Amino acid sequence: MSTEPALSVRDLEVTYYTDDGPVSAVNGVSFDLMPGEKLGLVGESGSGKSTMALALMRLLRAPTVISGQVLLDGEDLIGMPERRVRQLRSSKISMIPQGAMNSLNPVARIENQIIDTLEDHGTRRDKRTLLGLARDALEAVGLRRSVGRMYPHELSGGMKQRVCIAIAVAMQPQVVIADEPTSALDVVVQRQVMDTILKLQDELGVAVILIGHDMGLMAQTVDRLAVMYAGKLAELSPIREIFADPLHPYTELLIESLPKLADRGTFRGIPGLPPSLRSMPSGCLFHPRCPKAFDPCVDLEPAYGATSVRPEPVEGHQRFVACHLHQTEESHVG
Secondary structure (H helix, E strand, O other): OOOOOOEEEEEEEEEEEEOOEEEEEEEEEEEEEOOOOEEEEEOOOOOOHHHHHHHHOOOOOOOEEEEEEEEEOOEEOOOOOHHHHHHHEOOOEEEEOOOHHHHOOOOOOHHHHHHHHHHHOOOOOOHHHHHHHHHHHHHHOOOOHHHHHOOHHHOOHHHHHHHHHHHHHOOOOOEEEEEOOOOOOOHHHHHHHHHHHHHHHHHHOOEEEEEEOOHHHHHHHOOEEEEEEOOEEEEEEEHHHHHHOOOOHHHHHHHHOOOOHHHOOOOOOOOOOOOOOOOOOOOOOOHHHOOOOOHHHHHOOOOOEEEOOOOOOOOOOOOEEOOOOOOEOOOOOO
């Protein structure tokens, strides 16, 4: 497997310009995604997860401003012309949207929507060949070829989501961003959809960024977990290490909020609310809610960097955190 990242994100910032002034929804996020890796991204609603996904795909428009670098095969997605970005979408980087119901054209047959994706991103072949590729994509996600002749309203929620997965992987990209792909589905269908994503990830060798709220699902699915809070990365660690020994108090509270059989009927939440993006607290953004906050947290913003925690993390995966409780070395990305 290549040692070069499939995707390198450096100091990514997304600013929305509103009538009340600029709002920073993503602020200085950096990470590397390795080929074939499954990276989870969690955080409360409003933490910037979906905004970051749209920024990586260059799907945000003015008055939104994106800055930083998103390197894909040595090309910077942020700085390149829109025409070139359109060529790379679906062919090199694609997205499984959160709401399949709102992502499919209600008046177009499923197979035609897959063919449109293929044609729009450079696949110039005869109609019969394109139709065959579309039906192959449906079979790859566990749907019958006959589904291609159907319209979205004829499909169940799980089938619609599988169609969105088929569209996302039809051109075999090297990076797939799955933005809460199971949020509107029941538990059984959630498992089926996740099994489909993981099966394709294994067969195609693509790198996956899985965005969601479900820490239990992340524990079963991803290789590394990134935790976002108020537009910043709070922690990035291998999944086993982060559950065994969370470094950031916010990560610890997210894990503690998972239901436990031993405490049936008892639900634990995180006290307080995330800060308004228009009025951020000083120092560590989490300190007003943090049970471990001490004097430096109030005024001094912690640097995000590598830790020297012991035991050593799994080979090739340093742990990163932004917290005054942990000594950090010179800041660099993970």
